[in-house]
Amino acid sequence: MIPRPPAVPPGPSPRVPPPGADMHSRRRMQRFASVALYTGLVLLALWVVRDFIPAVAWACVIATSLWPLFRKLERQPGLNGRTTIIATLLTIVIALLLVLPVGIGIAQAAAEAHDLAIWLHSVEQNGVPIPDFIANLPFGSEPVTHWWNTNLGQPLKASPAMKGLHGHEVVMFGRNFGIRAVHALMVFAFTLVTLFVIFQAGPSLSGAVLKGMRRAFGAESAQLAERMAAAVRGTVSGLVVVGIGEGVLLGIAYAVTGVPHATLLGLITAIAAMLPFCAPIVFCGAGLWLFLQGGTAGAIGLVVFGFAVVFIAEHFVRPVLIGNSTRLPFLLVLFGILGGAETFGLLGVFIGPALMTILMVLWTDFVR
Template sequence: MNAQDSQPTASQVRWPRIVGLCLLIGFGLWIARDFMAALVWGVVIAIAIDPLHMRLRERWPGVAGHVLLALMLTLGVALVVLVPLVLGIAQAAMEVREVSIWIDAAKTNGIPPPLWLARVPYGEAALTQWWAQHLATPEGAAAQLHSLTGGDLITHTRLIGSSVLHRAVIFAFTLLALFFLLRDRDTILAQVRQAGERLLGPASERIGSQAVQSVRGTIDGLILVGMGEGLVMTVIYLLLGVPHPLLLGMLTAVAATIPFGAAFMFLIAAALLLGLGSVSGAIIVMASGLAVVGIADHFVRPALIGGATRLPFLWVLIGILGGAETLGVLGLFVGPATMAVLVMLWRDYVDTGVNACSIS
């Protein structure tokens, strides 16, 4: 028997190594599965603030400056996130106590018919009769609000508190990952470029650039536009006398990060105004809110997200909504970036007839 025939071929050696490597990578991902979201969040934030990071590095060179700058930027991100969050939680806790007191009073004394009920153009008599039977008396109000008690609200608040604690731990790991990503930016970027070149060939640079532009465009289109919608609606809430306008404006800004998501907050604001007897105010809130959402979601947001990556609005919407359904809030940023890369590869394939990921 020839000695060379007994030697394993290159393919026979390669496949066991590939299988073993895949098993090792899968095991590593399984170990780190609870922290993968924090790592991806760190990457997203690092990409978003990288232009600012590089401008500050030019003014503050040196290794020690890199470490201090990474620490300062990480602390800045923490403050930007935590300060509004703490204020919102404190305000919400106060609201829960007030709502609990109102529910107890309603069960004891009933809920009197609001003033706007007499000005309803159609069905005023039927609505007044229903209110008198189901809400005006203590028995009726207690029957309608039997599932809402002060104890239940406190229990829900505790559950929310435990959820916030879990997310606080994830956020701490996100900040830790962000610090190391900023501190070791050059080394990590060089390694990513080298690995991308080996895996995807010359197209790796364009794929990375497309993903980075998409993430930044998505941040501008979601967060900045959402903050703009929340600011405009806060002014409208203040002018129309909506209860708790600052808290409601903050929640509107958060909901506005999802396309058409702020409309739910407009309904709440309109309902609060109806409870105060302001039918015209409720109509103005809904009309102005829908106008703001229409302009932001049909013109401003597609221009910011799609303009940065030449991504059609349909694929922007699919990336945002599909990413949110699959990955939660993180999917709002990962989804459009994925769609942008896929659309870019499709255009390259159609235009050139060659696989964009082929290694030359």
């Protein structure tokens, strides 16, 4: 008789994973690896083109601010479908608007170069003569006169104030200035090229960007992008347009009061007025020059008129243009402009309000 094998006591049966569990885990790992790979490739690409990011950012800011004008020109009968012609025209206009002020400044400097060379030669041989108004100061006239005669009243080569300007330091300063000028010129050139490409791509580029944002971040991301674009356009209108207006008005005031080089000084004022509360530095300096030349009434009138223009622009016109387009409180607009300028430089003046718009949208969605 064949013996039977001993009975195996019943126990828990081993768990068999579902057929699709392993495939699901593998797909999740593949998705994670793909995200990591794409992120690494994007970061690597950004690192490769890091020197050109400012040019691309400037081109995006300019294109965003001029996009309504581009679409309006595109709908014109003679320009319908001719995006290359429109892109060329807009790029040339932007180039001229940026090059003309620099050209005027160089022309003014070249016109004054001869007189400046004569003055420098006289200063080198005889020193800087003390102004007459120092003797009429209500207090501090004697120490100021003593310091002036010791440091500036004698020939330039023997002046103690000029001993720190060694030849090597002057050469290094000139070299660094030249490097920065060449870098700024390259950024400007690549900005124009990028701007032309953005305009030439036209609606297809904007549609692709919005489609990609909807796919990556949802349908609400397109609305957020539109509000950011409105913030950039409002900032450009509030800063650039208002700054140009201030420069024109104060340029006329410079010409009326007899300040030399009124056109160049008006351009400098317009550039300074694009940053909040910077225009008074220019027209107060012009008023001080008028006062030292004996034009007390003209100096007072110029300073009062300048502060009136700046007050109206800063407290009424600019907040309305920026705040209405972005629906931001004035305090957030001010923080965005000043904080952006401190963090990103001049480019941050336009990026800051856009970031404040994102913050405002996220806060609004959170408290709903």
